[in-house]
Amino acid sequence: MHYFRYVGNKFYCENVSVESLVKKYGSPLYIYSQRTLTEHFQKLDQALAPVDHLICFALKSNSNQAVLRTLADLGGGFDIVSSGELQRAIAAGADPRKCVFAGVGKTESEIEFALKKGVYSFNVESEPELQRINRIAGRLKKIAPIAVRVNPNVDAHTHAKITTGTYDNKFGIAIENIEGVYARASKLKNIKLRGLQMHIGSQLTSVEPFEQAVKKVSPLVERLKKKHGLEFFSIGGGLGIVYDPALESSNPEWWRTTKGKKILTPTLYATRLVPLLKPLGLRILMEPGRFISGNAGILVTRIEYVKRTGKKNFLIVDAAMNDLIRPAFYDAYHEIVPLTRKNGQLISSDVVGPICESGDFFAKDRPLPKLGEGDHLALLSAGAYGFVMASNYNTRSMAAEVLVNGNKSALVRERQPVEEIWAGETVAPWQK
Structure with a gap:
């Protein structure tokens, strides 16, 4: 759903004529609907209500301060991939304790900055990164909360440039190696094993890949929770949106179909995943970007x-x-x-x-x-x-x-x- 529509013959954003905005601010011009941002966040939040959860908006999808403030005011957290994004989020009113730091190439200065700000968790992509975080945390006399990113080797069936969950991709650690990594990480003095994270790709329009990944990873989560006392399981983001709908302002539920086919909605997503996640007894993190802002x-x-x-x-x-x-x-x-x-x-x-x-x-x-x-x-x-x-x-x-x-x-x-x-x-x- 979104709030861009024709009123008569003029195109509007919510209750404002887009033409009037162009006359005032010029072209090219990006225009955002706060109501759309809010409702997309709330629909996802409500769908996940049966489990303890935190929605961490993927800052990389849209980092405008006004967009971030909208989501921070709704209680959202943020998924960040650089110290610059963390600084942006904080400047917009975000709580660093609701931020997770992802990305395969975190520098020493970025890790130090995030530790000082008290991020909720680092999503660790490799053992060398784990060692680096431990070393920096020791120097700062801090304990670094981490979640290793598991690569479940599940094909998301999306565009090749935005699939992230197979062994052909640069992201995460192979699922068969995760327990050994956690065993070694548990011996590091300045590391706290807070959770496990995964993300299989972006712009997924079917629930099946998500369901397949959660089913594959859940037994691993249960074993790690029992052995290392994990607090959360992050299922990543990736929910797709409609890019090619028939624009029908009279139908507020137009986003449920595209060319006669059902698409992925928060309700369908939660109906299939919550029954798999609830028995884990963990906080569930989710890191959507496009679904909220697209x-x-x-x-x-x-x-x-x-x-x-x-x-x-x-x-x-x-x-x-x-x-x-x-x-x-x-x-x-x-x-x-x-x-x-x-x-x-x-x-x-x-x-x-x-x-x-x-x-x-x-x-x-x-x-x-x-x-x-x-x-x-x-x-x-x-x-x-x-x-x-x-x-x-x-x-x-x-x-x-x-x-x-x-x-x-x-x-x-x-x-x-x-x-x-x-x-x-x-x-x-x-x-x-």
Whole structure:
């Protein structure tokens, strides 16, 4: 579910006209719906109510301070993968004691910073990392809480670049080696074995891979709990969203189906997993990102030119792959709608950006109404892995970001001044 819809012929975010936001803040523009963020978090929270749990939002999916504050105010924790993300979360009002530190390449300075801030747990990816954490904790005279990330070798059946739970991936430790790792870790003086963690991939639209992974890992969890007194089991994130729905504002449950097929909802997810998790008697951590933020954001862009060739109708827009790289990087689909609804015959169009790369596109051969210079388009489901993956390629400024709450809106990131892009640069001494 999300709260982007047509009211009459105008596209709205909650109770605010998107067109009015573009007039005020310019284009390209990211717009987030606070109500959507809140409801997605709450639906997941309610679905997991039968077990003691903590939802740790994956900061890597959307790190805007206003988004993080929304989730922190709801009692959420955060899944962070760098000291920078931890600092961001704290600045937004997060409790470090509700933060888990993931990632395969934690540096010594990052580990030291996280220990000093008192994170809930480190998700350890290798034995060398375990040794490093123990050494740094000893130097700081602290006890480091850890959960080893188990790789269950379960195929998530998702895009190759976002699958993480097989032995072909760089993440975690093979399931058959975990008990030996815990036995060795239990002898380290500055380590507390707090839990076990897994994460098999992102954008999963079926519950079966989750169910398979939990069934496979649960016996291991029970043995580790009995031997080492574990407190929690983290089942990771990965719940997928609808990127290609029929946009029906009259149906608040449109997100339950796509092209006639049922998709993964919090209720279905919990119905299948809670009966497996409850007997463990542990706190359950979950680390969703896209599920909470993905459909809560859009990217608005202006058509600069309509270019017709013998074979193609190109809509050249002012947003580019540096603003939203998912189509170029993953061949990802984003629903595209005009801010003013138009009737008439649909035209097969390529929506492309101004960057000098053939990969700079948002859609190819997409049926769209007849549009012209100055019209605006909204790229839906851009709230996850959108702005966070943006760059200054072609010396292009970062877009502005806006948060909407009911009939209120606020600029939550200013458009980047172009001079700021090279503000930290200088010429060499011999060039002066």
